[in-house]
Amino acid sequence: MTKFNELTISDAQKKIIKGEISCRELVLDCLAKIKQTDEKVKAFVTLNSEKALSLADEEDKRLAFLKDTKQIGNLFRDYPLLGIPVAVKDNFSTKGLLTTASAKVLENYKPVFDASVVKKINDAGGIILGKTNMDAWAHGSSTESSDFFTTRNPWNLERLAGGSSGGSAAAVAADLTIAAIGSETAGSIRQPACWCGVVGMKPTYGRVSRYGVIAMASSTDSPGPITKSVSDAALMLGVIAGKDEADATSSPTSVPDYLTCLGEENKIKGIKIGVAKQYFLKGIDSEVEKNAYQAIKILEKAGAQIKEISLLDPKYAVAVYTVIQRSEVSSNLGRYDGIRFGHDRSYFKDEAKRRIMFGTYSLSAGYYDQYYKKAQKVRTLIGQDFEKAFKEVDLIIGPTSPCPALGIGATKEASMFGEMQDILLEASSVAGLPAISLPSGFSSEGLPTGIQIIGPSFSEEQIFKTAFIYEKIARWHERKPKL
Amino acid sequence: MNDKNKQKLKNIKTLSEEEVKHIAKLANLSLSNEEVKKFQGQLSETLNFIQVLDELNTEKAEPTNHASGLSNIFRQDEIKPSISQAEALANAPSLSDGFFKVKAILERNDDEI
Amino acid sequence: MKLKRILIGLEIHIELKTKSKMFCGCSAVHFEKIPNSQTCPVCLGLPGALPVPNFKAIESVILIGQALNCEILKESKFDRKNYFYPDLPKGYQISQYDQPFCLNGWLEYKIQGTNYRAKIRRVHLEEDTGKLVHTQVKGKSCSLIDFNRSGCPLVEIVTEPEFDSSLAAKTFLEKLQKIVRYLEVADADMEKGQMRCEPTVNLEIEDGGKNYFTPLVEIKNINSFRFVQKAIDFEVERQFKDFEEKRIEKMPGNKTTRGWSEKKLETGLQRTKEEASDYRYFPEPDIPPIFWSDKQITNFKELFKKIVLPDKLESRFISLYGLRPEQAEILCRDKETAFYFEKCVELGKIKKITSLDIVNKLINQSKKAKQFADLSPKEFIEKIGESQKLFSLNKEEISLIADRVLKENQKIQDEYRKGKTQVLGFLIGLVQKEAKGKADPRIVQKILAEKLA
Incomplete structure (x- = not known):
């Protein structure tokens, strides 16, 4: 029998509506699984057990008042995450609950306010289960540079979970939670989702409010869901997306009903999907490549029109991203002086220092034009490159990560590990485009591989639709790691 | 050595120790001597990597400072509730009478002592 | 050795009189409030907090810019100015670098009947810092920080370094204060720190047929117009002596900051500017850029046109009511008195009370105790009427x-x-x-x- 913690959001909801499970049971099963396996996986840095249980009880009381399933179903319309345990990356401010960004500097910091995304989850009836581990300050693609501990890949505990949202991805993959929230600056949702064999959606920049998310690179930071299925990602994004008065960069574009659009299956017929040869790099893992091509074939069979396209060499995006991100990081980490909260600057670890140092240099007098401004100009070229591509095709497909999860310790002494690892993800990030990563199969060693589908700004519906069809045919998401 | 390689060699950028120390000062970081050495190498490495940007002609490109494409986002001049003094001070390690407290700052004026 | 010329440039900060702060909804009225009682995640620089600009503050800056005959830039943006100081919560100040709201203006001011024109380099908007108090707690020296002022809107006005006397600088500042008060965008009380002025002073000295420039000195901590003059005068003398002794000339990087001491009536060295001079400005990624449409620019201009400025009012008083220039100047020192006068003139017409009768009474009264402040213009006119009724003989x-x-x-x-x-x-x-x-x-x-x- 399935443990309730293994459920997707949509299955859990069905069971709650039918009265087969209570919210409390759902939370309890997640907590039990955490207790059983998180010692090995190490996905969470802080648990919210007591509060989560009392919230679950409140939701159960609310449900108890409603007699028939129809009434309960209506309740879910207003509270789409009612009773659903959600794990939240530790860079999202949670009122009264430790928020450290997995950084020693913030090890004792308890925010006095909720991030807008957290507030939306709470308002939708979701239950924050705990805070997940990440690369400190989101600097990295391994979760190995967490100042606390390394999160392990649930498919193979000797492997990395990816990052920076590694804790969230591992928690979802290991069924420690029903769903999770991550954030991506360039790859930090898609890459750990890929390595952990789950679904990660990085929305259009500005689609989801950044208010209350500990800033990494402000001009590309994008919160998004990490889930067990495409439809869960669609549901979650619907909850957290939208204009936020507190975030001047959040978009006023109206939020479509992402869930409803998934049903329109025939819509994939005739859709043009581009395959860029530049995204099948020299040196890419052969199984990753094979699985990606198989996925493309599946979509073609389902009615999509596959077209070869050409994009800028991704190495430019790596450079652009490195300069912009590190520059912004150097400024964003200026507030950590240990006066109003947290420890002083001597508590920064290597990776943060390295990025602060580089960013300080690239913004400093005499170098601004050469580095920062130049990078922002190349960023324009990257944007134009995508615009050109999207005149030819509706979506672009390619591998998410060039390889399956690397071993623990892979990041040691690599001064640009994060930036290099995310080579296939940075271009779309600096251009602010939406993209999803979903499982494309497994390597011979049993490690998940992933594909990503990138679309033009605010094309999340189209991306979800396409991903949903692929997932329905391929069904990779149904496999679970043995823990 | 062909011209291209010569060109490459010429462009190789290495930061001096002094430069690294100066950056650390600007960034308000105190680095150990080993760290200075380490970052000297790593920062130079990264600087050389990002020189690929020079391969692209950006004469006609305006810098993209914002990915959102938005402009003119303002708020009206309305007061919203502040957090309480207790909340403001809740996470601070050092306090005195409702103020945040830090070590004496040297640049004070005689009048203010 | 001869002092050939004094060069004074002014950098003026004025707190804008908005209800809320520059980038958050906290009250901007911070004077003598309980410390740290008017803050929020944004102005305390808490992790994850984001700024959203206050339109009213932007509008105010553009009004000031227009009053200073500046050009309104069609494309503008906010930038981050990065530096570390305990009163700066984010490690950067949101300010404006290469695209301020207003550029290249001028303002005329008058000394003993002669008009002078000061060139304005730029007018930009930024956020204020918190306030530091230097004190002792349990016998130990320390600094205390109050962030109530943090994030309050601050307009910065920078002039060309073309004032050649402390009197010119002071007169200009008085005029500027009068203007922002007329615009009703600021109270600009120097004693309360609502208007802060940092003059940068250096000298051109002639010696043996050659001209030398002394190093630039920025003077801080001045809190009255009187002291602006005194501090500059002190600095002129000090620099001259210093040059006589050391003969150090102005060079890139040798600008210094000196603090004005009210007690000692002298300036003292604060810190060398060199250390903090690399502010690593870059476009504020949290705030989208600002593009004014022609219509919006027209709106700003219309709004400005509706406001009467002291110069215009003074000439109106002279030409329309036959006032002497000194009388007009006195009446127009503040908008309230000027408007009060106009109202009285209007009401006086019916009672055959002339504007000259009114101005004499008003100036006499305001010299003593502002008695008229308690009277409405109607009451004031009646009072004049009564006293004139006494003289019933024609x-x-x-x-x-x-x-x-x-x-x-x-x-x-x-x-x-x-x-x-x-x-x-x-x-x-x-x-x-x-x-x-x-x-x-x-x-x-x-x-x-x-x-x-």
Whole structure:
């Protein structure tokens, strides 16, 4: 029998509506699984057990008042995450609950306010289960540079979970939670989702409010869901997306009903999907490549029109991203002086220092034009490159990560590990485009591989639709790691 | 050595120790001597990597400072509730009478002592 | 060695009078409030908090820019100015770098009847810092920080370094204060720190046929117009002596900051600017850029047109009401008095009370204790009316009395004609006595003088 913690959001909801499970049971099963396996996986840095249980009880009381399933179903319309345990990356401010960004500097910091995304989850009836581990300050693609501990890949505990949202991805993959929230600056949702064999959606920049998310690179930071299925990602994004008065960069574009659009299956017929040869790099893992091509074939069979396209060499995006991100990081980490909260600057670890140092240099007098401004100009070229591509095709497909999860310790002494690892993800990030990563199969060693589908700004519906069809045919998401 | 390689060699950028120390000062970081050495190498490495940007002609490109494409986002001049003094001070390690407290700052004026 | 020229540039910060802060909804009225009682995640620089600009503050800056005859930039943006100081919560100040709201203006000011024109380099908007208090706690020196002021809107005005005397700088500042008050965008009280001025001073010295420039010095901590003048004067003298002794010339990187001490009436070295000079400005990624459409620019101009500025009002008072320039200047020092005067003039018309009657009364009154402040213009006019009613006799009636008095005092008449003009006062007194005080003494004087001529 399935443990309730293994459920997707949509299955859990069905069971709650039918009265087969209570919210409390759902939370309890997640907590039990955490207790059983998180010692090995190490996905969470802080648990919210007591509060989560009392919230679950409140939701159960609310449900108890409603007699028939129809009434309960209506309740879910207003509270789409009612009773659903959600794990939240530790860079999202949670009122009264430790928020450290997995950084020693913030090890004792308890925010006095909720991030807008957290507030939306709470308002939708979701239950924050705990805070997940990440690369400190989101600097990295391994979760190995967490100042606390390394999160392990649930498919193979000797492997990395990816990052920076590694804790969230591992928690979802290991069924420690029903769903999770991550954030991506360039790859930090898609890459750990890929390595952990789950679904990660990085929305259009500005689609989801950044208010209350500990800033990494402000001009590309994008919160998004990490889930067990495409439809869960669609549901979650619907909850957290939208204009936020507190975030001047959040978009006023109206939020479509992402869930409803998934049903329109025939819509994939005739859709043009581009395959860029530049995204099948020299040196890419052969199984990753094979699985990606198989996925493309599946979509073609389902009615999509596959077209070869050409994009800028991704190495430019790596450079652009490195300069912009590190520059912004150097400024964003200026507030950590240990006066109003947290420890002083001597508590920064290597990776943060390295990025602060580089960013300080690239913004400093005499170098601004050469580095920062130049990078922002190349960023324009990257944007134009995508615009050109999207005149030819509706979506672009390619591998998410060039390889399956690397071993623990892979990041040691690599001064640009994060930036290099995310080579296939940075271009779309600096251009602010939406993209999803979903499982494309497994390597011979049993490690998940992933594909990503990138679309033009605010094309999340189209991306979800396409991903949903692929997932329905391929069904990779149904496999679970043995823990 | 062909011209291209010569060109490459010429462009190789290495930061001096002094430069690294100066950056650390600007960034308000105190680095150990080993760290200075380490970052000297790593920062130079990264600087050389990002020189690929020079391969692209950006004469006609305006810098993209914002990915959102938005402009003119303002708020009206309305007061919203502040957090309480207790909340403001809740996470601070050092306090005195409702103020945040830090070590004496040297640049004070005689009048203010 | 001869002082050839004094060069003074001004950097002025003025707190804008908005209700809320620059980038958050906290109250911007921070003077003498309980410390750290008016903050939020945004102005405390808590992790994850984001700024959203206050439109009213932007509008205010653009009004100031227009009053200073600046160009309004069609494309503008906010930038981050990165530096570390305990009163700066984010490690950067949101300010404006290469695209401020307003650029290249000028302002005329008057010294002893002569007009001068000061060139304005830029007018930009930024956020204020918190406030540091240096004190001792349990016998140990420390600094305390209050963030109530953090994030309050601050306009920065930078002039060209073209003032050649401390008086010129002070006069300009007074004029600027008057203007922002007329615009109703700031109270600009220097004592309260609502207007802060940092003059940068250096000298051109001639010696042996060669000209030398002394190093730039920025003076901080000045909190009154009087001290602006004193501090500059002190600095001019100090720099001259210093150059005589050390002969150090202005060079890139040798600008220093000196603090003005009210107690000692001197400036003292604060820190070398060199350390903090690399602010690593870059476009604020949290705030989208600002592009004004033609319509929006027109709106700003329309809004500005509706506001009367002191210069315009002074000339109106002179041409329309026949005021002397000094009178007009006094009345227009603040908008309230000027508008009060105009209202009185309007109301006075019906009662045949002239603008000159009103201005005399007003200036006399405001010299003593601002009595009129308690009176409405209507009450004020009535008061003047009453005092004039006392003089119920008209010119003809007074003339008859004067004739009578002169006839009865032939001897005194003769004395006057012989040159003893001071007897006129005596004659006025006699007329007044006859008239039982119902004659306007000014008219009596005029009539008597005519008759005696």
